[in-house]
Amino acid sequence: MSLALVQSRALTGLAAMPVTVEVHLANGLPSFTLVGLADVEVKEARERVRSALQNAGLEFPANKKITVNLAPADLPKDSGRFDLPIALGILAASGQIDAARFAGYEFAGELSLSGALRPVRGALATSLAIRSQSRHGSDPRQVLPPGSAEEAALVPNAQIYRAAHLLDVVRHFLPQEVREQLPQEQGDPESGLQLLAPQERHAHASLPDLADVKGQVAAKRALEIAAAGMHCLLLVGPPGSGKSMLAQRFAGLLPPMSEQQALESAAIASLAGRFRPEEWMQRRTSHPHHTCSAVALVGGGSPPKPGEISLAHEGVLFLDEFPEFSRSALEALREPLETGSITISRAAQRAEYPARFTLIAAMNPCPCGHLGSGQRACRCSPEQIARYQGKLSGPLLDRIDLHVEVPALPAEELLHAAPGESTAAIRERVVRAAGRAIARQGCANQRLQGRDIDTHAALDPAATQFLQTASVRLGWSARSTHRALKVARTIADLADCDSVRAEHVAEAMQYRRGLMGGGRKS
Known part of the structure; x- marks a missing residue:
């Protein structure tokens, strides 16, 4: 024939x-x-x-x-x-x-x-x-x-x-x-x-331990909350304060992936030619350089290829030197942070990729990096500080749930401080809190939308009044209020509480403060 x-x-x-x-x-x-x-x-x-x-x-x-x-x-x-x-x-x-x-x-x-x-x-x-x-x-x-x-x-x-x-x-x-x-x-x-018989693979974690980071109790607490609720996190502090060390250890705190999540993550890596068998069932940390373009970050080309945000699907996207990324690249993150997916449309083709990632961003408080450090004097003018912090738009910062200051440690504390809690110990609490959220609503707290926020947040009367008063006084947007509410829900889950109390809301409010120097409020 x-x-x-x-x-x-x-x-x-x-x-x-x-x-x-x-x-x-x-x-x-x-x-x-x-x-x-x-x-x-x-x-x-x-x-x-x-x-x-x-x-x-x-x-x-x-x-x-x-x-x-x-x-x-x-x-x-x-x-x-x-x-x-x-x-x-x-x-x-x-x-x-x-x-x-x-x-x-x-x-x-x-x-x-x-x-x-x-x-x-x-x-x-x-x-x-x-x-x-x-x-x-x-x-x-x-x-x-x-x-x-x-x-x-x-x-x-x-x-x-x-x-x-x-x-x-x-x-x-x-x-x-x-x-x-x-x-x-x-x-x-x-x-x-x-x-081939069905492939049986198990995760072999070899991630760095959070106990390596001396001090920084507040930042570690923020990492625990972010991991339990899949919340995005912004770390602000001078050079050498440990922001990168904290971010690189964040993936080890996250709950284990389901088989479907692992398949989706591995499928995107396979599509980009980056799949490695030893990374099976591990949450990836994607760490692009700050010179990467918007196309490299969110995907594109012809035919459309997945970007770093899709390669970080069900994992972590770590953006160091956050304000140094191009404005177009940062603003392109806004929709995926809300929807968990990215649609790339070209004249001849259209492709949709999942992009449910946890954003960990790190930045200096000013161009020289020493604003508020207490160890070295900042030599930046107020205009330079405002211009530097102004590279991050209000709508983008609004989508980041936790803003945390990472101060520089004195040499004495750095040399003599005892090791902190290990990744394994913190992860046990994270897994327990994440399991409560999944059993209650079927998803992480960060992914609650619309009416589900009111249904599952379960504020008691004192917490409701406290959040309303704080939102008015701080001039928060509706998105900021909802995000603070979701963070409070995660804090309550970590405390094994069915309802969200005033103390949980108060702690959540501490992670919605403006950048150092008063350049902006969310």
């Missing part, structure tokens, strides 16, 4: 759209044409496939007019993931393999010139998308290269076959009497396709 159909997938954001690779052989001038809105790396598959077939000892129909169509034609395709299905389609169309044997299989893999298969990005994202799109029990069997196959097998009930070489795939779909005629020097003739 001169026409063959092979199934594959194209990634569009976290969605994996079905692609049918149609291969037709016809008489005429020898040529190899590839159509179907293919990107440059896909069109280069012609030379890779030709060399791989020939070097693997298989027949390439060089005297035929070869037409390959990637359907649907209006769906953009990129990467080398279509090399393997194109090669199999040519073999089937030229009669070397029965195309009917491909039913129920999907293929992806980049071919080397020798015929060896190389990993492709997004294998876990593809497998997760297939599970969400397919009906129960009808998931296709996926044939993937080593590295990609192990990623995809993390998805429960996925049927994943691993193949290291083109000949391993070909042998699987040939009749037994024909298999012995293939050359034996390439690959392992006994291996063929290997069905």
